[in-house]
Amino acid sequence: MALQDMDKQYPVSLKQSVIWGDMDAFEHVNNTVYFRYFEDVRMATFIRLGVMEHLKETKVGPILASTRCDFRAPLNFPDEIIIGAWIDQIAEKRFTMHYRVHSLTQNCLAAEGEGLVVFYDYENKKSSAVPQHIVQNIERLQAGFSV
Template sequence: MAERDTAALEGFPVQLTLPVRWGDMDAFAHVNNTVYFQYFESARIAYFERMGIIEGTPSGAGPILASTQCRFRAPVTYPDTVTVGARIPEVGDDRFRMEYAVWSERLATVAAKGEGVVVSFDYASGSKIPLPEAWRAAIAEIEG
C-alpha cells in the first residue's frame, strides 16, 4: 500500500477512512459513480457530527443538501482504502459550500473531488432559514 501524500488532504479538517467493498464495483470493474456520493455523504455527516447538529430526525432547524457534484479523476477498484476529506470554504446567509476529496491508498492519488451546497432548513415549516450562529461558530472552530 502506498503512503498517503498528506499534502493532498491538507486543509480538509474532517477526514474519514473507508474500505472499498467488493460490492461497490460495477460491471466495468471500478467503483460505481454513485458510491462516491455515499463517500461524500459519510464525510458530510462526520462533519455535521463535529458541528453537533446531528441528533436524530430533525424537527426544527437542520441541514438539507441542495446540490452535489463529483469530478472523477482516477478509477478506484477493489481492494483499496479511501480517505475522504471534507471542508467548508464558503459560508453564506442561509447556506454553506462543502468540498470533498477522495484519496485512494492503492493509487496514491486523489481519485475524485466534489462539492455540495447545504442549506439551513426549518423542517417544521418546510422552508430555508438563516444559518444559525451556533453553526457558524462550529464551522469557524473546525476550519480553524
C-alpha cells in the first residue's frame, strides 16, 4: 500500500520521529518499540472513538488480548514514520485493530500488525459487550466520517 493510500484505509494516523533511544545494539529500532508505536495509534483511536471517556465513566473499556507484528524493513535514527490504524471484525465483545508503520525516509512499509481488543468490565473482572455507541463510532470512523 502506498503512503497516500494509508489515509483511505487507516482513518487514524500519527506522524512521529524515530528517536535515538529506540535503537538497539544492531543499530536499528528494537522490535519491542513497534508495539509501542501500535499502542500510540491504538490510544489515539480510542480517544477519537470515545472509548477512554466511556472507561472513565463506567469502568468498562478495552483490554489487549493478543497482538502481533510482521517486520518488513528496519527503521533507523533519524527517520519520520506514519503509524496508521484500522478496525474490523467487530463482534459482540471484541474487535481487531490493524496497524501499519511507514518510513518516510525510506518511503516503504516498515511493519504491519494487528491486535485483538476485548471489552472488559474492570470492576466485575469479566468481558463485556462493546457499547453500541462505540460500535457506531467505529462504523462512522471507518466510513470516513468524523467522530
